[in-house]
Amino acid sequence: MNYLNETIDSLHKKLADKEITSKxxxxxxxxxxxxxxxxxxxxxxxxxxxxxxxxxxxxAGIKGPLSGIPIAIKDNIVSNGIKTTAASxxxxxxxxxxxxxxxxxxxxxxxxxIGKTNMDEFAMGSSTETxxxxxxxxxxxxxxxxxxxxxxxxxxxxxxxxxxxxxxxTGGSIRQPAAFNGIxxxxxxxxxxxxxxxxxxxxxxxQVGVMSKRVEDSATVLSTISGHDEHDSTSSEKEVPDYRANxxxxxxxxxxxxxxxxxxxxxxxxxxxxxxxxxxxxxxxGATVDExxxxxxKHAVEVYYVLASSEASSNLQRYDGVRYxxxxxxxxxxxxxxxxxxxxxxxxxxxxxxxxxxxALSAGAYDAYFKKAAQVRTLFIEEMGKVLEDHDLIMGPSTxxxxxxxxxxxxxxxxxYMNDILTIPANLAGLPAASVPAGLADGMPVGLQIIAKxxxxxxxxxxxxxxxxxxxxxxxxxxxxxxxx
Amino acid sequence: xxxxxxxLHVAELANLKLKNDEVDNFVSQLGKIVDMESNLASVNTDxxxxxxxxxxxxxxxxxDKGIRTQTREQMFENVPESEDNLIKVPTIVxxxxxx
Numbered sequence: 001m002n003y004l005n006e007t008i009d010s011l012h013k014k015l016a017d018k019e020i021t022s023k024x025x026x027x028x029x030x031x032x033x034x035x036x037x038x039x040x041x042x043x044x045x046x047x048x049x050x051x052x053x054x055x056x057x058x059x060a061g062i063k064g065p066l067s068g069i070p071i072a073i074k075d076n077i078v079s080n081g082i083k084t085t086a087a088s089x090x091x092x093x094x095x096x097x098x099x100x101x102x103x104x105x106x107x108x109x110x111x112x113x114i115g116k117t118n119m120d121e122f123a124m125g126s127s128t129e130t131x132x133x134x135x136x137x138x139x140x141x142x143x144x145x146x147x148x149x150x151x152x153x154x155x156x157x158x159x160x161x162x163x164x165x166x167x168x169x170t171g172g173s174i175r176q177p178a179a180f181n182g183i184x185x186x187x188x189x190x191x192x193x194x195x196x197x198x199x200x201x202x203x204x205x206x207q208v209g210v211m212s213k214r215v216e217d218s219a220t221v222l223s224t225i226s227g228h229d230e231h232d233s234t235s236s237e238k239e240v241p242d243y244r245a246n247x248x249x250x251x252x253x254x255x256x257x258x259x260x261x262x263x264x265x266x267x268x269x270x271x272x273x274x275x276x277x278x279x280x281x282x283x284x285x286g287a288t289v290d291e292x293x294x295x296x297x298k299h300a301v302e303v304y305y306v307l308a309s310s311e312a313s314s315n316l317q318r319y320d321g322v323r324y325x326x327x328x329x330x331x332x333x334x335x336x337x338x339x340x341x342x343x344x345x346x347x348x349x350x351x352x353x354x355x356x357x358x359x360a361l362s363a364g365a366y367d368a369y370f371k372k373a374a375q376v377r378t379l380f381i382e383e384m385g386k387v388l389e390d391h392d393l394i395m396g397p398s399t400x401x402x403x404x405x406x407x408x409x410x411x412x413x414x415x416x417y418m419n420d421i422l423t424i425p426a427n428l429a430g431l432p433a434a435s436v437p438a439g440l441a442d443g444m445p446v447g448l449q450i451i452a453k454x455x456x457x458x459x460x461x462x463x464x465x466x467x468x469x470x471x472x473x474x475x476x477x478x479x480x481x482x483x484x485x
Numbered sequence: 486x487x488x489x490x491x492x493l494h495v496a497e498l499a500n501l502k503l504k505n506d507e508v509d510n511f512v513s514q515l516g517k518i519v520d521m522e523s524n525l526a527s528v529n530t531d532x533x534x535x536x537x538x539x540x541x542x543x544x545x546x547x548x549d550k551g552i553r554t555q556t557r558e559q560m561f562e563n564v565p566e567s568e569d570n571l572i573k574v575p576t577i578v579x580x581x582x583x584x
Binding site: 093094095097098190191204205228230233234235236237296299301302303305306313317320321322323324325327331332333334336337338339340342343346351352354355356358359360362368369371372373374375376377378379381413414417430 | 487491492494495496498499500501502503507511514515517518519521522524525526528530533534535536537538539540544545547554555559560562563564565566572574575576577
């Protein structure tokens, strides 16, 4: 099955009308994946039992909108009996004995876990190049990165291998790859979705979200995975809306803020052009647009890398070679076991973040770095909150560049970190945010970022849907795929 | 700027062992990153509370009853080495003094 022209609705109709069974759909999905994976490499592990899972759904009968439909899952979301590695050598053989709440919810809705997608190691990166399992290729240009860290999920969706995929977003890891691949991707409000069973990177920033070609498909999936979970005390008890049923593309009277700092001097002018065209469309549709200022934005990358790395250095202490994962050989004592397993098991970027985080938390540096960053984060939350008092949405570009060449930035960590400047603010403030395709710049996709008030994902879906119905970007076939046929 | 000694100290705290060329790399790369981070000092944060946690901070409660999670066998499935239902690790107390 090639999903480029399919939606959850179109698939559900075929399944409900018995035009196709879930088993057949899953079989066809695996066949299409086999052909495309040679160029894309979006998956680390394909679920060998997917067809059996589909047969069970067929036997039970097609029910809700996701029933019988294959979905891809990022490989930092644990899956019972299916290898879960977070793209790290240190978890190369890890076989979970339970599933993350988000996956349980998808499976309860009848969705088929078709496989686990490639990513930057432990979700630390913006290009999927830090994966222990190799690079993923952008379906618009195979020589370019798919972005990251949810690069495998984004490429799997953009190439039509699946209709939707789960990703995670700590500093932009859903929105940046969504922008780079010309698809929609949403990171919900912190607390909207349970983090139980999601391999921790930075616990005050991590959030699971959805990627799909069509806005309405992410709306369906997000409603399915959201809600309170007693295993995650930070998950909210707020009611979960039916985002799909409530979709409304009327933009009349919607108040949009555009922070002038998002029109960053380093941003590709072609991206700015496409984003301005999109914002003008909203004006034509009846929205009001005001320029605002977020002065703390210039410190966003600094705040993020101190806080995210500090939390990561603590979260990643659990990898010691004792209870699971990679264990170093030929060690004399337990200290060597810890140190050698970690030193041989973690990649360079992970070590860099652990070192930075450990430094920021160490005696003598704590006040100047960790505490200081946490204080600037407060200023940031206040600034964004103030803008959202008088506005429904904040908009700007999702990224400063389009997808770059594989290998171009991997040796320059600071340049790589600067990729995240426009996506970090929503994570620091815990706000829902998405990237929706706005057009092309030099032949590569451009994303418009939309940020909303806490728990107002509906406003994002509505605005993204309005733009989608105007520009119909989903009709475009990724350039590199055209050469294949 | 960050010195070679600081890098070695931080690596020790983080349970990481760095090869010589890695140490030099970290001195230069982490030095640049820490220099960038030092820009934070220019922000006035007098009297500003730090934000360490996110979310609806109200605590949620559940009924106080036992729930079944994983079994011992399941928890051992990923253990690299075990013996008699225990996780096997190398010597904990160093014997170097006896050698």
